[in-house]
Amino acid sequence: MKTSDFGFHSFLALGSLALFFLVQSLGGGYYLLVAFYVLQYVVLSTAWNILGGYGGYVNFGTAGFFAVGAYSTVFFFKLFGLQNLKQLDLGFIEISLPYLSFIYFPAAVFAGALFSGLLGLGTGYLTLRLRGVYFSIATLALSIVAMTIVVNWSYVGGARGAFVIKPTVVAGFKDANLFVLCAMILLTMLSLAIARRIEQSKLGAGLQAIRDDEDSAECSGVPTLRLKLQATTISGALMGAGGALFPFFVTYVDPIGAFNLAHTVNSIAMPLIGGMTHWTGPLIGATLLGLIQQYFGSKNIITPEMSLLIVGFLMMLFVAIAPNGLLGLLKRKHKKAHPISATRSAPEKPSQ
Amino acid sequence: MSESQPLLNVNGLSKRFGGFVVLDEVSFVVNPGERLGLIGPNGSGKSTTVNCLSGVIAHDSGSIRFNGEALDGLKPHLRVYRGLARSFQIPRPFSRLSVLENIRVPLMFAAEHRVNRSLHRDEINTMAERALDQVGLLARASDTASTLTQIDLRKLELARAIAAQPKLLIADESMAGLASSESDEILELLFELNRTGIAIIMIEHIMRTVKAFSERLVVLANGRKIADGPTDAILRDPLVERIYLGV
Amino acid sequence: MEWSVVGELLANAVVTGILLGGFYAAVALGISIAFGMLDIANISHPAMIVLGSFIAYYFNAQWGIDPLLLMFPAALVFALYGAGLYGLYYRLFESREKDQRRGLAFFFGLLFVTEVGLILIFGVDLRSVDTSYGEVVLSLGFVSIPVRLLVPFLIGIVMIVGLHYFLNKTYFGLAVSAISQDMLGLRLMAIDPIKIKQLTFGLSLASAAFAGAALIIIQPIEPSIGREYIGRVFAVCVLGGMGSLQGTLIAALLLGTAESITSTFVGPSWAPAVGFGLLLLTLAFKPEGLMTRK
Numbered sequence: 027m028k029t030s031d032f033g034f035h036s037f038l039a040l041g042s043l044a045l046f047f048l049v050q051s052l053g054g055g056y057y058l059l060v061a062f063y064v065l066q067y068v069v070l071s072t073a074w075n076i077l078g079g080y081g082g083y084v085n086f087g088t089a090g091f092f093a094v095g096a097y098s099t100v101f102f103f104k105l106f107g108l109q110n111l112k113q114l115d116l117g118f119i120e121i122s123l124p125y126l127s128f129i130y131f132p133a134a135v136f137a138g139a140l141f142s143g144l145l146g147l148g149t150g151y152l153t154l155r156l157r158g159v160y161f162s163i164a165t166l167a168l169s170i171v172a173m174t175i176v177v178n179w180s181y182v183g184g185a186r187g188a189f190v191i192k193p194t195v196v197a198g199f200k201d202a203n204l205f206v207l208c209a210m211i212l213l214t215m216l217s218l219a220i221a222r223r224i225e226q227s228k229l230g231a232g233l234q235a236i237r238d239d240e241d242s243a244e245c246s247g248v249p250t251l252r253l254k255l256q257a258t259t260i261s262g263a264l265m266g267a268g269g270a271l272f273p274f275f276v277t278y279v280d281p282i283g284a285f286n287l288a289h290t291v292n293s294i295a296m297p298l299i300g301g302m303t304h305w306t307g308p309l310i311g312a313t314l315l316g317l318i319q320q321y322f323g324s325k326n327i328i329t330p331e332m333s334l335l336i337v338g339f340l341m342m343l344f345v346a347i348a349p350n351g352l353l354g355l356l357k358r359k360h361k362k363a364h365p366i367s368a369t370r371s372a373p374e375k376p377s378q
Numbered sequence: 379m380s381e382s383q384p385l386l387n388v389n390g391l392s393k394r395f396g397g398f399v400v401l402d403e404v405s406f407v408v409n410p411g412e413r414l415g416l417i418g419p420n421g422s423g424k425s426t427t428v429n430c431l432s433g434v435i436a437h438d439s440g441s442i443r444f445n446g447e448a449l450d451g452l453k454p455h456l457r458v459y460r461g462l463a464r465s466f467q468i469p470r471p472f473s474r475l476s477v478l479e480n481i482r483v484p485l486m487f488a489a490e491h492r493v494n495r496s497l498h499r500d501e502i503n504t505m506a507e508r509a510l511d512q513v514g515l516l517a518r519a520s521d522t523a524s525t526l527t528q529i530d531l532r533k534l535e536l537a538r539a540i541a542a543q544p545k546l547l548i549a550d551e552s553m554a555g556l557a558s559s560e561s562d563e564i565l566e567l568l569f570e571l572n573r574t575g576i577a578i579i580m581i582e583h584i585m586r587t588v589k590a591f592s593e594r595l596v597v598l599a600n601g602r603k604i605a606d607g608p609t610d611a612i613l614r615d616p617l618v619e620r621i622y623l624g625v
Numbered sequence: 626m627e628w629s630v631v632g633e634l635l636a637n638a639v640v641t642g643i644l645l646g647g648f649y650a651a652v653a654l655g656i657s658i659a660f661g662m663l664d665i666a667n668i669s670h671p672a673m674i675v676l677g678s679f680i681a682y683y684f685n686a687q688w689g690i691d692p693l694l695l696m697f698p699a700a701l702v703f704a705l706y707g708a709g710l711y712g713l714y715y716r717l718f719e720s721r722e723k724d725q726r727r728g729l730a731f732f733f734g735l736l737f738v739t740e741v742g743l744i745l746i747f748g749v750d751l752r753s754v755d756t757s758y759g760e761v762v763l764s765l766g767f768v769s770i771p772v773r774l775l776v777p778f779l780i781g782i783v784m785i786v787g788l789h790y791f792l793n794k795t796y797f798g799l800a801v802s803a804i805s806q807d808m809l810g811l812r813l814m815a816i817d818p819i820k821i822k823q824l825t826f827g828l829s830l831a832s833a834a835f836a837g838a839a840l841i842i843i844q845p846i847e848p849s850i851g852r853e854y855i856g857r858v859f860a861v862c863v864l865g866g867m868g869s870l871q872g873t874l875i876a877a878l879l880l881g882t883a884e885s886i887t888s889t890f891v892g893p894s895w896a897p898a899v900g901f902g903l904l905l906l907t908l909a910f911k912p913e914g915l916m917t918r919k
Contacts, residue, residue, distance in 0.1 A: 084726050086668075086733055152908040159666045160863070162729055166668060167856035167901050174898045231483045235472050242470035245432055246538050247458035247488030287849075291737055294730065335741045342734035345727050346717045 034222060038215045046211060050204060056324070058207055062275055064316035065207075065214045066268055070289060071296040071308035072217045073264035077257045078294070079302030080230055082237035083158055087149075087165030088293040090172045091262045093284035094145055095138030095269025100182045100190055100279050102137055106130075109191045124197035131209050134270045142266020143259045145172075150258035154251060158240075173285045187280030190273035206274050213271065217264050221305040229256055265293075288334055292316075295341040301353025310352060315340075383446060385410045385577050386431075386462075386546055390440035393426055400426045402601040403440070408546060408577055415592030415609065416581045419621060422598040424581050425467075428550050432464040433457050445545065458484075459491035463544035467551040469531035471523040471538075478519040480534055481506040481541045488542040509541035512574075513567055529560045536567065546577045553587060565591060589613060597621070633767045638889040639882055640768050646881025647778030650874045651839050652854055653861040654784055655832040661867035662801065663825055665714065666729050669736035670833060671851035671858060672743075677703065677837020678846045679743055685754040692754055693776070696838035700831040707830025708823040715819060736851070743848035753845035777839035781877070784835055788828075789870050801825045853897045860900035864907060879903075 029037075049061050070088055077083050085091075103109070108130065114121040121129060149168060153161040177185045196205040224230045232253040235243040244250045273279045292315065300311025315337065322328050328336070348355055384407035393401040401423045408414050418424050430437040433454035442449040444462055452460075472480050485506055490496050497505075510516045513533040518526070526534060532552055539547055549568060553561040565587055572578050582588045588595070588609075595612040597605035599621045605612050612618055652674060659667045680699055681692035718728045761772040791798040800821050840846060857880060865876030884899045 082726055084729050084733075152905060156908075159660075159725055159729060162726075163666065163668060163855070163859050164904075166733075167859050167904075170852050170856055171898045171901045174895065178892075178894050228486050231479070231486060234475060235483045238472035238474055239470045241434065242466065242472070243484065245434065245454045245458070245464055245466070246484035247455050247542055248484050249453075249455050249487055251453070287737065287740075291734075294733070298730070331741050331744050335738060335745065338734045338738040338741060342731055342738070345730045345734065349727055 090169035095266030138270025143263030146262020301351035418598035642882030642885030646878030651781035
């Protein structure tokens with residue numbers, strides 16, 4: 027399933043515009059929340075899939091990477107006293123309030139990506155030389171440890187949590203919330219573009235080989251550790267970037283919310299359900315599962331815990347029965363319908 | 379067989395797993411373009427030797443020099459870059475990828491180290507296709523690796539090993555489990571590869587094959603080298619006979 | 626600070642640490658068995674321990690049964706569950722491909738489902754048990770030994786010793802030890818490896834019942850407390866070596882002591898991070914012992 031560059035970029039551009047105007051015309055509010063929620067998970071799932079789906083290394087610490095990004099925003103928010111900032115004097119240019127967001131949103135995303143990326147690199151360096159299982163377990167323990175550190179760190183609010191102020195006025199946007207959504211849309215587009223780029227690159231090809239047989243890959247010349255570290259860093263950085271926007275949306279950040287296990291479970295279940303070999307998989311899985319969760323949540327049919335329980339069961343089900351997700355099921359149906367052509371084509375060609 | 383520096387110089391290679399000594403001061407050389415047979419009963423340390431040579435496990439003491447450079451401590455993929463390749467006893471293809479991709483993907487990383495310049499995508503493609511052609515798998519280039527027969531898998535294994543134009547290939551039981559006509563095919567293939575200048579260490583149990591292929595033999599038993607010399611002489615050595623029959 | 630005061634604090638911290646370590650050994654034992662002998666990364670194990678704790682709580686709150694009594698029938702039930710779970714795991718994963726990753730995701734799902742299930746049934750409040758010995762504190766000079774720490778320590782020691790005896794002296798135990806080394810040999814002896822593996826996994830889960838009883842004696846519990854133990858268990862198993870009973874015990878004692886000292890001199894809220902910190906240091910400076918590839 028190879029998409030042309032033009033097709034891909036058009037898809038992103040049109041999709042984003044459509045989404046944005048849809049939310050705006052629906053009056054924002056609840057629909058904005060749903061859009062933000064789904065997009066956040068598109069980012070997290072796509073990020074997770076870079077290492078998990080392409081490379082086969084399961085990361086159980088999404089919540090940790092996400093929270094590090096969120097708390098980096100909180101930290102810098104407090105450090106620069108952003109709640110009181112009315113304008114920024116950079117010497118050659120003076121930036122007034124309505125334009126401040128254009129500076130510190132990208133800065134926040136960058137900072138979140140940086141810290142989580144470093145965390146990914148560090149975790150990877152320490153554990154990727156061992157068997158894959160150790161990496162997974164380390165990421166699981168990592169979240170807890172990160173949470174312990176945050177809880178003990180009063181500057182960012184500790185267990186009580188911290189407040190981050192949403193921008194009050196942003197140039198060009200009637201509603202500042204729409205600006206936050208817009209930022210998330212841009213990040214989502216970036217994530218999908220990065221994932222697709224990786225798929226088509228040497229890194230993606232190498233990860234596929236690693237996923238199929240790592241020792242064999244290493245012995246035939248694939249620099250496995252280097253590639254795994256690249257994937258872990260990029261994956262972590264994207265998760266951190268997603269986390270960095272979180273405080274601006276919820277305005278109140280506490281350890282329970284930031285380190286919510288739902289982030290971890292969803293970021294695994296969504297690619298699993300959607301399909302792990304292609305960038306569309308996490309997109310499909312996140313959209314589907316995210317919308318379903320929001321729908322049932324809004325009707326109060328099920329509590330958030332029940333919803334998580336169901337996701338957990340779904341995850342186990344798919345892992346056991348349909349590990350290639352919905353995309354895989356579709357492909358299997360295609361193979362059944364066209365048995366001869368099926369053996370003659372490779373499932374996924376990294377690049378031509 | 380030249381008088382100059384050997385291609386591979388293994389000196390005093392030793393390895394223990396826990397309290398168990400698997401390799402005990404094993405030393406031998408391989409000359410450029412040579413065909414060496416590495417034989418010995420089960421458990422004699424052949425696999426461990428291969429794994430130490432390719433870098434999958436770290437030897438405890440001794441040295442491995444390849445092309446004048448020390449390989450000790452280098453990761454397997456770095457050894458491939460320097461021209462040392464191995465194939466696996468049980469073929470380990472990238473099963474979800476196509477036959478061509480199985481060759482191309484490692485080549486994307488290894489090729490430029492072998493030709494000492496960066497390569498364009500098309501050049502890598504050509505190199506990969508050439509490797510497939512050498513083993514006779516070009517026709518199946520776009521088939522998924524998991525659909526291959528046993529013998530084709532072994533050919534793929536060899537193709538992948540020689541695609542990056544190594545100077546030395548360690549062929550680890552490339553014929554295990556094949557019918558004798560298929561074995562002969564692989565044997566002929568190995569001869570052809572050797573004719574292109576690749577030195578080959580063959581690890582094999584089938585005596586007929588080893589005898590036909592090897593110029594020289596190194597015999598291991600209980601982790602030690604017990605014989606090293608021209609094939610015919612070694613096979614007549616009573617000590618070697620005893621090792622094989624007396625086990 | 627006076628040295629005698631520091632000395633007293635230190636002595637108490639060490640003693641507490643050793644007692645805690647015995648408990649950690651009980652917690653880590655199940656993973657050591659499953660991962661060390663069967664190569665199954667059952668990360669849902671901490672959640673099973675918490676489940677065991679909640680079961681102990683329930684029977685204690687409803688009928689006043691002491692956890693020390695309950696843990697025996699509970700262990701049996703858990704063992705049966707473990708045997709069944711292994712059967713499922715085998716059919717789904719092991720027999721198909723040597724891909725540990727799917728099994729890992731499966732067990733993570735189980736971990737998660739167990740935890741959320743407990744939240745739904747019991748809520749997020751802390752629960753504890755009422756026992757006759759819970760408040761008792763023994764004194765050895767200036768060192769105090771709370772019985773609520775001593776009992777779990779003893780449970781841990783008994784478990785390790787018992788398992789050691791089982792593995793080395795009994796017929797089934799020897800088969801279990803052998804399973805990780807020579808499947809063919811077992812088959813030739815007409816022992817079904819699958820049955821042995823089921824037994825082994827059942828043992829692993831049974832240990833969770835005992836560890837669960839120990840846990841609720843030591844501290845009040847709530848559903849997500851298992852997560853604190855993931856790092857600890859990981860640290861113990863990696864430092865001690867998978868499948869090695871002595872290693873598990875020593876590593877557990879080390880961890881307990883390190884945590885206790887940190888708790889006393891730095892602060893108790895840092896305790897969960899100590900194990901992980903130890904682990905990071907090991908990984909950073911001496912990973913060779915862990916570098917064996919399969």
